[in-house]
Amino acid sequence: MSQSLVTDRPRFRVFGPRDLDSIPQLASISPSERHAMQVVSRVLPFQVNPYVIEQLIDWRSVPDDPIFQLTFPQRGMLEKDDFARVERLLTRRAPAEVVARAAARVQRRLNPHPAGQQALNVPTEDGARLPGLQHKYRETVLFFPAQGQTCHAYCTYCFRWPQFVGLEDLRFASREADDLVRYVRAHEEVTSVLLTGGDPLVMRTSVLRRYVEPLLDPSIEHLASIRIGTKSVAYWPHRFLTDPDAEDLLRLFEQVVASGRSLAFMAHYSHPRELSTPVARAALRRILATGAVVRCQAPIVAHVNDDAQTWADLWRMQVQLGAIPYYMFVARDTGARRYFEVPLARAFDVYRDAFSRVSGLARTVRGPSMSATPGKVVIDGVARVRGEAVFALRLLQARDARWVGRPFFAKMDEKAAWFDDLVPAFEEESFFFSDELHALQATGDARSWPHKPATRSLKLLPDDDDLAA
Ligand SMILES: *Cc1c(COP(=O)(O)O)cnc(C)c1O
Numbered sequence: 001m002s003q004s005l006v007t008d009r010p011r012f013r014v015f016g017p018r019d020l021d022s023i024p025q026l027a028s029i030s031p032s033e034r035h036a037m038q039v040v041s042r043v044l045p046f047q048v049n050p051y052v053i054e055q056l057i058d059w060r061s062v063p064d065d066p067i068f069q070l071t072f073p074q075r076g077m078l079e080k081d082d083f084a085r086v087e088r089l090l091t092r093r094a095p096a097e098v099v100a101r102a103a104a105r106v107q108r109r110l111n112p113h114p115a116g117q118q119a120l121n122v123p124t125e126d127g128a129r130l131p132g133l134q135h136k137y138r139e140t141v142l143f144f145p146a147q148g149q150t151c152h153a154y155c156t157y158c159f160r161w162p163q164f165v166g167l168e169d170l171r172f173a174s175r176e177a178d179d180l181v182r183y184v185r186a187h188e189e190v191t192s193v194l195l196t197g198g199d200p201l202v203m204r205t206s207v208l209r210r211y212v213e214p215l216l217d218p219s220i221e222h223l224a225s226i227r228i229g230t231k232s233v234a235y236w237p238h239r240f241l242t243d244p245d246a247e248d249l250l251r252l253f254e255q256v257v258a259s260g261r262s263l264a265f266m267a268h269y270s271h272p273r274e275l276s277t278p279v280a281r282a283a284l285r286r287i288l289a290t291g292a293v294v295r296c297q298a299p300i301v302a303h304v305n306d307d308a309q310t311w312a313d314l315w316r317m318q319v320q321l322g323a324i325p326y327y328m329f330v331a332r333d334t335g336a337r338r339y340f341e342v343p344l345a346r347a348f349d350v351y352r353d354a355f356s357r358v359s360g361l362a363r364t365v366r367g368p369s370m371s372a373t374p375g376k377v378v379i380d381g382v383a384r385v386r387g388e389a390v391f392a393l394r395l396l397q398a399r400d401a402r403w404v405g406r407p408f409f410a411k412m413d414e415k416a417a418w419f420d421d422l423v424p425a426f427e428e429e430s431f432f433f434s435d436e437l438h439a440l441q442a443t444g445d446a447r448s449w450p451h452k453p454a455t456r457s458l459k460l461l462p463d464d465d466d467l468a469a
Pocket residue numbers: 134136137140142194371376397
């Protein structure tokens with residue numbers, strides 16, 4: 001098997017909305033459903049490659065197949081009226097720009113800019129904004145390399161979809177590796193840089209190298225880890241095996257490890273199927289062999305993974321293959337969220353049930369977690385306190401480092417599906433951080449890290465040989 005993995009060199013190619021009538025596997029779907037996919041894809045385009053089509057989707061169980069649901073547009077992703085409006089234009093063969101305008105109107109109704117991503121988290125240097133950087137939590141800087149702003153999937157619940165549909169230009173992205181290095185060097189509180197996108201591993205190795213190598217400079221001692229957020233491990237594992245620059249990519253990983261830092265993959269696996277193919281497993285083995293760490297995260301979404309057995313299998317398989325379960329997210333309030341929405345109470349049940357089925361090695365996973373305006377809010381449980389049903393909540397990460405880890409409570413609401421749906425329990429006026437959050441937002445900076453933890457150099461003590469020399 002491993003022989004053929006290396007001798008077969010599947011070529012990466014992308015299928016999108018234009019190919020809906022030419023992907024042979026889709027021929028098994030009824031013409032009316034294919035038509036529905038055409039309509040939805042005008043508003044929420046998709047992107048898929050031959051590996052996902054041929055090896056991840058089980059076409060016998062389409063349309064219910066979870067990977068099919070995750071990848072291809074579905075009628076229910078649009079509100080009935082919106083669907084009908086776009087459909088009418090297509091049936092009437094309206095000019096392309098008329099359809100595009102109607103699609104854009106629908107897109108703008110899908111909350112393309114949730115949680116103040118754009119306005120609030122971009123740092124400044126000498127008064128100038130540094131596009132392509134986000135610094136919301138003290139220890140970690142996010143970097144969006146311009147060439148890595150597309151992705152292996154266009155998940156329609158992902159907060160990145162506005163970028164994929166061209167609703168948002170690449171204001172978020174940067175070509176300036178220099179900005180990143182200067183910023184990290186100047187900010188000793190930053191111990192982790194997270195390269196994200198899109199998917200940074202859609203970049204060629206030579207381009208990725210331009211961003212990573214400067215960070216390895218010994219003068220940036222306080223940088224302990226470099227992370228890469230990626231779907232490629234799940235949707236195009238050939239990136240690590242047979243792509244023309246796969247070897248060079250693995251050498252780059254080794255270089256990071258050799259610099260004395262942790263290289264961590266924040267791998268987006270949504271379903272155990274993605275870890276089941278020989279290619280996927282071979283890719284994981286190769287990544288781990290470079291000394292890198294693989295941590296796994298994904299949102300819980302309806303039609304794909306909203307049941308406990310799926311998550312228990314996913315976490316167990318990750319541990320078995322040497323990867324670390326890390327976060328279960330709640331999908332944000334954007335895009336096709338109605339279609340994928342899982343109420344918070346239900347998400348917590350799934351988390352708890354799955355958690356109870358796995359060994360301690362898999363219980364590194366935290367969730368369900370919402371990346372909301374104040375920070376990453378995790379649901380710790382549903383409890384009854386003096387007769388009132390409440391959600392017990394906690395911030396895992398926060399705009400103000402002092403808010404982290406303090407329990408707080410919201411009224412239990414079976415239908416609540418996002419942080420903004422929650423109201424404080426016990427007749428309180430607001431959550432404990434609300435006033436400070438508003439004050440921070442008013443300053444336009446919206447971050448507060450009054451206590452800089454002292455950083456400590458990770459320099460090794462000389463070993464005996466050095467002493468003897
Ligand atoms: C999740 C996230 C991070 C990373 O948080 P960790 O808990 O360190 O994984 C950093 N910045 C933002 C804006 C995030 O949403």
